[in-house]
Amino acid sequence: MKNLIYKLPLDKSIIYLMLFLLPIDMVNGFLLTNNIILPISISQAFKMLIVLLIFLNLAKYPKQFFLSIFIILVLMVPSFFQLFKNLDFSLLMNDLIKITKYVIPIFAFLFFRNYLKKNTSRLVFKLVNFSYFILVINILLKHLGIGYPMYSFGDIGSKGFFYAGNEISALLLILSSIVSFNIWNQNKYVYVLIALLNVIVALTISSKTSVFGIILLHILIPIKRPTLQKINVRLFLNAFIIVLIALPPLVYFSWSYVKATSIYNRLAYFYDKFDFFTFLLSNRNVFLKDSFKVYLEDYSFLEKIIGVGQSTYEQMNDFKLVEIDIADIFFTYSFIGLFLFITTLLFVLLQAYLFSKNAEKYPYANLVLLMLFFLFIISTTAGHVFSSGMAGIFIGLLFSLCYIKIPTDKNEVL
Numbered sequence: 001m002k003n004l005i006y007k008l009p010l011d012k013s014i015i016y017l018m019l020f021l022l023p024i025d026m027v028n029g030f031l032l033t034n035n036i037i038l039p040i041s042i043s044q045a046f047k048m049l050i051v052l053l054i055f056l057n058l059a060k061y062p063k064q065f066f067l068s069i070f071i072i073l074v075l076m077v078p079s080f081f082q083l084f085k086n087l088d089f090s091l092l093m094n095d096l097i098k099i100t101k102y103v104i105p106i107f108a109f110l111f112f113r114n115y116l117k118k119n120t121s122r123l124v125f126k127l128v129n130f131s132y133f134i135l136v137i138n139i140l141l142k143h144l145g146i147g148y149p150m151y152s153f154g155d156i157g158s159k160g161f162f163y164a165g166n167e168i169s170a171l172l173l174i175l176s177s178i179v180s181f182n183i184w185n186q187n188k189y190v191y192v193l194i195a196l197l198n199v200i201v202a203l204t205i206s207s208k209t210s211v212f213g214i215i216l217l218h219i220l221i222p223i224k225r226p227t228l229q230k231i232n233v234r235l236f237l238n239a240f241i242i243v244l245i246a247l248p249p250l251v252y253f254s255w256s257y258v259k260a261t262s263i264y265n266r267l268a269y270f271y272d273k274f275d276f277f278t279f280l281l282s283n284r285n286v287f288l289k290d291s292f293k294v295y296l297e298d299y300s301f302l303e304k305i306i307g308v309g310q311s312t313y314e315q316m317n318d319f320k321l322v323e324i325d326i327a328d329i330f331f332t333y334s335f336i337g338l339f340l341f342i343t344t345l346l347f348v349l350l351q352a353y354l355f356s357k358n359a360e361k362y363p364y365a366n367l368v369l370l371m372l373f374f375l376f377i378i379s380t381t382a383g384h385v386f387s388s389g390m391a392g393i394f395i396g397l398l399f400s401l402c403y404i405k406i407p408t409d410k411n412e413v414l
Helices: 002-007 010-018 021-033 042-058 062-086 089-118 122-144 165-184 188-205 208-220 233-259 263-273 276-280 284-298 301-306 310-316 325-356 365-379 392-403
Strands: none
Touching: 010 042, 010 089, 010 122, 021 042, 021 122, 042 062, 042 089, 042 392, 062 089, 062 301, 062 310, 062 325, 089 122, 089 310, 089 325, 089 392, 122 165, 122 188, 122 392, 165 188, 165 208, 165 365, 165 392, 188 208, 208 365, 284 325, 301 325, 310 325, 325 365, 325 392, 365 392
């Protein structure tokens, strides 16, 4: 592998290194679960190496390179302010490390966008397929009595050997969307099997996000997005029939599985304890209310404008974050961070929408549109999506797929 990477161009070498992302997360999960704490986790160190290499690769594109520097500096503004306010230099390094989870999706998007404009997509999909395999195997190890539960109380669910269990649902949705989309375009019968496999994996994870997300995703993938100019009635009826046939057995199978496991007792306990809205958001609405109170009462006027940085935000809220991405970004980086976040999503939305008008040439544009809305909705209800250390690179990869176009030259390969 070392000799292979040495001989490859930098961009391909980076993608080959990304094959180790989930295996290293597994090792990191094993260390943390067994209370082996390092000064900096091996997962953080490896991701920072990937970010640095992507940064070097972006140096070939001056506008993107300076944009990347600008984003980092802007997000560090509240940290610099806290440094001058409290003279605590440790916050600066901690915040710099924590910023990477927010900038990784942006850097990865730029990196894969540049790569796919000049190269075939084969290596990118190898990365996706390999990572999907590693993730699914990890989750299903639960059925062999191996790995760690999603919720330690009651030994509920599965997160394999990963540590950040609350990020696994988003990662499964991202990877399975790409894998399933490719399979749907190749073999409809295999698609049904892979959909069932993904439902089983989601049920094994035992989170509301993974179960409902996977079921809805695999119903929507076969449905082509209608246009205002021409709505195909026959296509609409076929889509309706697919939903009518697929949804009841999926819901019945999922509910039967949940009732047969200890996750049902956990859901019933919290459903009885909270109102429906609080149950649905897993108490995040309460955390949002508490954090907003801290924002109004404890932030200075300037901090309300620029934010306080990740470390200070965590300290001010007793390390109980909202776990709704848009809220955590606002309380951390205030209006500046919120502007960057929304602007980035709007840019991807515009690009995917424009390409989707010519879906025959850009086959992944509609998938990117679907997943953009999908991930945004999940991020506002479950969190740990756009701020996910595990999923960040794959979010950027997913959004970049809208730039893949069907070759016009017969000698070209997609």
